Amino acid sequence: MALITTTGLARTFRTKRGPVQAVRGIDLTVREGEILGFLGPNGAGKTTTLRMLTTLLAPTGGTATVAGHDLATDPAGVRRACGYVAQSGGVDPQITVREELVTQGRLYRLPRARAAERAEELARELDLAGLLDRPCGALSGGQRRRLDIAMALTHRPRVLFLDEPTTGLDPGSRADLWELVRGLRDEHGTTVFLTTHHLDEADALADRLVVVDGGVVVAEGTPSALKLRYAGSVDASLQDTFLAITGRTTTPADAAPVAV
Template sequence: MAAVISAAGLARTFQTRHGPVEAVRGIDLTVREGEILGFLGPNGAGKTTTLRMLTTLLKPTGGAATVAGHDLAADPAAVRRACGYVAQSGGVDPQITVREELVTQGRMYRLPKAGAVRRTAELARDLGLTELLDRKTAALSGGQRRRLDIAMALTHRPKVLFLDEPTTGLDPGSRADLWDLVRRLRDEYGTTVFLTTHYLDEADALADRLVIVDKGVVAAEGTPSALKLAHGGSIDATLQDTFLAITGRGPAAADPAPVAV
């Protein structure tokens, strides 16, 4: 399949009063069309910085990347048109209704009023929000609010959906519902999903392939089962033990060189 996201040597150094901090030291990454990619790593590994660079929210200080065929540096506006982004904290206005939020989002993407209304109805139907359209967003549950966040990110029919820890704080039922939604986006609409999460069971259940980063570089990549076999000792190993081994935080540290499986 064609690569929807491609990065080579992607890096970001922050200048602080104590000197430069290399948050991302050179990420090489390929995400294929229609793939759910789990992007994992310990706190401070560079996950969110990488995601923010790929969505044009942060300029790289090194390397290059393309999203949906558009270069981050040369055409950031085209990258933004091609991707949807759901941040950890969300971004809804608590004082307006679900309908108003979605119509406003459509208008911000320059849909005509009638088109924004039609797109709102489509998104509400597909994401199970129809009965909530006239409810204030402040009155939504955590799972309902997360579905609204995703609906807003899908307003312009992006090729790539970036989800930054989308199930943090959700109850088990809401997490399971969101997992089903992510799978449906991939299976029914062909959406490529770039997912960061600290829940290893979530990554194991959802991701077609995993990329594990540590200290600003790729430490390992492959399918969950292949990584378990290579780093956990057997295909029945837990992803947690595999993750700890790869990042050198478990009883068996991984080879420090990046390993592709």
């Protein structure tokens, strides 16, 4: 079953220097229970696409549905069906983990008692139980990312959007987060839409990859299929495959940032 579909999804920004086509027409399908890796260099349109699919940014062209809800005509339905973890996170460093989770529950209109129960449930599931009364500002990077994900899971979304969730984390914290993402899919059936600059992360986590460049899809398939098609061997590195697909000389993490 397709949980996310887009047809010609596009976004043009108006600037003083003229229009900038950040996303030029994305066609994709994400199946229920799939972990999709969404790859591309800086400025390729990854975050813009995620912001459109989560109703944070209005498309200027094309159509999309998320969990059966049309992006244009039922944005509230889309928001109920998805959770979103942005690159920078969104916790208040001055309040405790418990207060942050309860507040998130209340924002989703849970009764106060149920919001407190849900905070306890999420803390157990995401290894935050011993941190509930700690200020968010005192958490480590890995703990903050788990809290970001816990907040996104408050309303039990069918789709979880993760925008470069392990940026800045040490190798151990990255491995822990990988295990968490796998568990969400395997134990709860959560569909995960993941953008990342870490090609080893995409290789380890994603069931299927979609590579974008210049605001359009340039390749898609399983990691092994893409390696065979573009690098000539299923044992090739995903870095070599990415460079072959895009015709670039740098990986996403090495590429210079672009404003859009």
